[in-house]
Amino acid sequence: MSADTIGRVPREGIPALAKSILETVSVEDARLAGWKETLEGYVLQEACRDDPYALLVCALALQAVGEGNSGIGCVIVDAGGGGVAYGHNRVFYPYFRSDLHGEMDTMDTFEDMRLDDAPGDLTLMSSLEPCPMCMVRIVTAGIGTVLYMARDELWGMTEDREKLPPIWKDLSEGKVFGRLECSSELLAASSEIFNLNIDELYEILKNR
Numbered sequence: 001m002s003a004d005t006i007g008r009v010p011r012e013g014i015p016a017l018a019k020s021i022l023e024t025v026s027v028e029d030a031r032l033a034g035w036k037e038t039l040e041g042y043v044l045q046e047a048c049r050d051d052p053y054a055l056l057v058c059a060l061a062l063q064a065v066g067e068g069n070s071g072i073g074c075v076i077v078d079a080g081g082g083g084v085a086y087g088h089n090r091v092f093y094p095y096f097r098s099d100l101h102g103e104m105d106t107m108d109t110f111e112d113m114r115l116d117d118a119p120g121d122l123t124l125m126s127s128l129e130p131c132p133m134c135m136v137r138i139v140t141a142g143i144g145t146v147l148y149m150a151r152d153e154l155w156g157m158t159e160d161r162e163k164l165p166p167i168w169k170d171l172s173e174g175k176v177f178g179r180l181e182c183s184s185e186l187l188a189a190s191s192e193i194f195n196l197n198i199d200e201l202y203e204i205l206k207n208r
């Protein structure tokens, strides 16, 4: 299954996109229903530069959990702040795809669009710190800026990029890695949504 594409949604349109994604989240599971209600009612904070994108990637993460996937959402943003492509983790549903982390799903969509944006002008935003596989792909693609919400002490590589093999470490030089400027409420949401089902999904990986 390929990810959706969004054309080019201006920054002002990002919250509406997030709302449209939340509308697809099933409310049968009380935990999902609770997060859906929380995110739908969230009021963007003017002081937080990246709040619209943080809301979007949290909505995508919740959508992923609703499908039985890992709760990680991503968006690629152009130099003017427009959303170019988005995606979420699709490793477990509809069938096992070991490569389809949220960042990979989003990069697949973006690269298939064959846009003219200089990669260095683009920002990939993720609800969770990218893992080694995604880090290697992102730096190989030349994405200029990588921002994430929740730190991932167990799987994350962004903060440990000094440990990358030499070529990828070299490619990562000059790129910007950092955190989204979002509210503490959304930051907590990114982490808690990821933790909704990660233990049971990791059991599936261990027992394959």
Ligand SMILES: [Zn+2]
Binding pocket: 101, 102, 103, 130, 131, 132, 133, 134, 135
């Ligand atoms: Zn990854």
